[in-house]
Amino acid sequence: MTILWIKTLHVFFMIAWMAGIFYLPRLFVYHAQTQEKAVQEQLKVMERRLxxxxxxxxxxxxVFGVVLIYLYGYEWFAASKWLHIKIMLVTCFYIYHGYLFVLLKRFARDENRHSPRFYRFLNEAPVLLLFAIVALAVLKTW
Known part of the structure; x- marks a missing residue:
């Protein structure tokens, strides 16, 4: 039963995380589009808080992903090639998350270097990565 709760928490926090990092670039789109100082300042607050x-x-x-791997054990981990691929893809999301922080700091300093179109792409492209991660986790095959 414990492992099911760990899985539940892992999936719950992943969904909450994805919701946030898919919305943040959407805020960047609006931020890159506006010239109004008051709107820019409000968006800075929203971006930082998010x-x-x-x-x-x-x-x-x-944390809960690592706990799951630990609970399943080394032999399971070694045999689960799909999981190795999933971990590589998930690592891309952590890099993406860090890059969003870099962009957030640039907006905070009024040093945006990109167009709204760039942020639209940044917002939409990771959906394909998320699909691959979910497919690997559900199908457990490669």
């Missing part, structure tokens, strides 16, 4: 709100979810996703 990033700091979802970062603990990213950490808890990692």
């Amino acid at each position: 990033w700091y709100f979802v970062t603990p979810f990213a950490l808890l996703t990692l």
